[in-house]
Amino acid sequence: GAVVSQHPSWVICKSGTSVKIECRSLDFQATTMFWYRQFPKQSLMLMATSNEGSKATYEQGVEKDKFLINHASLTLSTLTVTSAHPEDSSFYICSAPTPLSNEQYFGPGTRLTVT
Amino acid sequence: GENVEQHPSTLSVQEGDSAVIKCTYSDSASNYFPWYKQELGKRPQLIIDIRSNVGEKKDQRIAVTLNKTAKHFSLHITETQPEDSAVYFCAATFNFGNEKLTFGTGTRLTIIP
Numbered sequence: 001g002a003v004v005s006q007h008p009s010w011v012i013c014k015s016g017t018s019v020k021i022e023c024r025s026l027d028f029q030a031t032t033m034f035w036y037r038q039f040p041k042q043s044l045m046l047m048a049t050s051n052e053g054s055k056a057t058y059e060q061g062v063e064k065d066k067f068l069i070n071h072a073s074l075t076l077s078t079l080t081v082t083s084a085h086p087e088d089s090s091f092y093i094c095s096a097p098t099p100l101s102n103e104q105y106f107g108p109g110t111r112l113t114v115t
Numbered sequence: 116g117e118n119v120e121q122h123p124s125t126l127s128v129q130e131g132d133s134a135v136i137k138c139t140y141s142d143s144a145s146n147y148f149p150w151y152k153q154e155l156g157k158r159p160q161l162i163i164d165i166r167s168n169v170g171e172k173k174d175q176r177i178a179v180t181l182n183k184t185a186k187h188f189s190l191h192i193t194e195t196q197p198e199d200s201a202v203y204f205c206a207a208t209f210n211f212g213n214e215k216l217t218f219g220t221g222t223r224l225t226i227i228p
Contacts, residue, residue, distance in 0.1 A: 032213070042220075042221075043219065044216075044218045045218075046216070093159075097214075104161075104216060106158040107158060108158050109156075109157070109158055
């Protein structure tokens with residue numbers, strides 16, 4: 001099946017710094033990618049839809065100036081958490097729908113810990 | 116927007132017995148309903164999905180049923196095994212999976228050996 005990768009798999013950063021997370025579709029082109037956040041023992045909550053060549057669409061309550069999304073190419077979307085705080089500590093997962101398929105493929109996730 | 120409710124939140128069953136997890140959705144435009152299994156610290160894995168033009172789908176020990184009129188769908192796991200222990204999420208979306216997924220709250224399934 002299709003492969004989506006994420007980097008890094010885990011990151012620890014200090015409060016006030018910024019962290020960039022990459023999501024890549026390795027064997028298909030993705031004009032759209034989705035970014036989800038999952039707190040411990042909770043469900044996946046959509047943060048934003050990343051669109052290649054245009055601005056991301058953010059879900060209600062998600063600060064677009066804090067969570068910067070750039071869909072630089074048909075295989076790469078990046079999520080930058082700016083001025084991170086401990087409450088941003090979470091598991092961030094991206095997904096991408098594949099062409100000619102119903103299925104969305106998920107990246108392995110990035111565990112962010114802000115100290 | 117879409118809202119998906121999932122029950123129960125936890126479920127323990129004896130090995131070999133069946134497990135059933137139920138979800139309801141709110142948006143009648145939703146037409147694709149996947150089920151995911153997630154192990155601790157890992158990505159969700161698609162285990163089965165169903166489109167709105169189908170009432171039931173089966174894959175070995177796993178089956179999903181859909182009732183469009185009532186807007187609910189269920190996951191059935193038969194002959195459960197210890198490796199079935201995980202958190203299961205249902206989801207709903209439209210445009211057959213090419214759009215954002217709305218997830219249920221999850222069910223922690225524990226298989227008792």
